[in-house]
Amino acid sequence: MAGDGTVQLIDEKGKRVDGRLKDELRPTEIKIGVVKNADGSAEIRMGKNIIIAAVYGPRELHPKHRALPDRALIQCFYRMSTFSVNDRKSPAPSRREKEISMLLSDALTSVVLTDKYPRTTIDIYIQVIQADGGTRCASLTAASVALADAGVPMRGIIAAVASGLANDIVVLDLFDLEDQKGSGDMPLGYCPTLNEISLLQLDGVFTLEQFDECLDLSIEGAKRLYDIQTNTLKQRYADIRAEVAVDEDDEVKEELKEQLNDEVKEELIEQLKEEPKKEEVKEEPKKEEVKEEPKKEEVKEEPKKEEPKKGDE
Numbered sequence: 001m002a003g004d005g006t007v008q009l010i011d012e013k014g015k016r017v018d019g020r021l022k023d024e025l026r027p028t029e030i031k032i033g034v035v036k037n038a039d040g041s042a043e044i045r046m047g048k049n050i051i052i053a054a055v056y057g058p059r060e061l062h063p064k065h066r067a068l069p070d071r072a073l074i075q076c077f078y079r080m081s082t083f084s085v086n087d088r089k090s091p092a093p094s095r096r097e098k099e100i101s102m103l104l105s106d107a108l109t110s111v112v113l114t115d116k117y118p119r120t121t122i123d124i125y126i127q128v129i130q131a132d133g134g135t136r137c138a139s140l141t142a143a144s145v146a147l148a149d150a151g152v153p154m155r156g157i158i159a160a161v162a163s164g165l166a167n168d169i170v171v172l173d174l175f176d177l178e179d180q181k182g183s184g185d186m187p188l189g190y191c192p193t194l195n196e197i198s199l200l201q202l203d204g205v206f207t208l209e210q211f212d213e214c215l216d217l218s219i220e221g222a223k224r225l226y227d228i229q230t231n232t233l234k235q236r237y238a239d240i241r242a243e244v245a246v247d248e249d250d251e252v253k254e255e256l257k258e259q260l261n262d263e264v265k266e267e268l269i270e271q272l273k274e275e276p277k278k279e280e281v282k283e284e285p286k287k288e289e290v291k292e293e294p295k296k297e298e299v300k301e302e303p304k305k306e307e308p309k310k311g312d313e
């Protein structure tokens with residue numbers, strides 16, 4: 001919402017109320033995989049904004065008659081927590097939340113390869129935990145990363161930022177005070193790899209030069225955000241690869257353990273088999289020797305007895 005431009009938002013040295021220069025983004029950090037139940041998720045912290053995006057799907061759509069025969073339906077549900085702003089926000093979905101949900105759905109539909117999943121829905125739940133201006137843009141940035149985390153095929157990733165007028169000076173990434181008291185704001189969603197604008201809104205009065213400058217500044221800012229998005233995604237997959245490698249190591253170790261166990265078992269079995277054999281072998285020759293000896297004596301004695309018989313005759 002644009003203000004009347006009477007509040008001093010930027011000093012003569014070009015420093016803004018929060019200490020940033022006109023072309024500076026707020027410190028931005030993205031985390032991936034923050035909602036374990038979701039197919040993909042991301043948390044963005046952009047200045048004081050804290051927003052979580054959780055993706056579910058592609059999955060069956062209810063009621064079924066809303067399903068599209070040739071593509072998936074992208075549904076965003078943008079909600080502000082009651083405690084996310086200074087004045088308690090009503091928990092009932094407001095017109096503003098419905099409008100933001102709709103425009104985020106449209107922006108993401110332009111990059112997701114929806115024709116791969118006909119008759120399904122991809123649901124993206126966006127929860128604003130803490131709001132400090134530019135939440136629709138931060139939500140779009142987080143939702144794009146969450147979709148990538150869910151493995152949803154996309155033509156590109158959207159980065160979004162709002163620029164606007166602080167005392168008629170074009171500044172990048174408005175925070176709440178600049179959004180409320182500045183004389184204009186222009187949220188932009190941009191995909192650097194496609195060079196495509198997927199969201200553009202404008203509130204306030206801009207000259208053509210201001211509009212062009214705002215657009216250029218936002219595109220530059222979106223490119224920097226895109227780097228943060230892709231670096232975070234790359235780090236995520238490096239971590240997954242490392243986890244998988246550790247798991248594989250564990251598997252190899254387990255296999256070795258099992259092999260060793262088997263070897264030990266076999267050895268024990270062999271030992272058990274060998275022990276009775278040795279006893280039998282030791283006993284057998286003793287018995288045979290004892291048996292054979294008297295036999296030999298008997299055989300020797302028999303011819304001796306026969307010889308004297310022949311001589312007598």
Ligand code: CDP
Pocket residue numbers: 001085086087089096131132133134135136137162176179
């Ligand atoms: O957040 P975004 O700039 O995309 O949307 P906005 O409608 O221009 O809101 C600007 C800011 O106003 C939000 O980021 C919040 O900080 C604040 N706001 C609020 O305090 N209470 C609301 N019910 C809605 C917004």
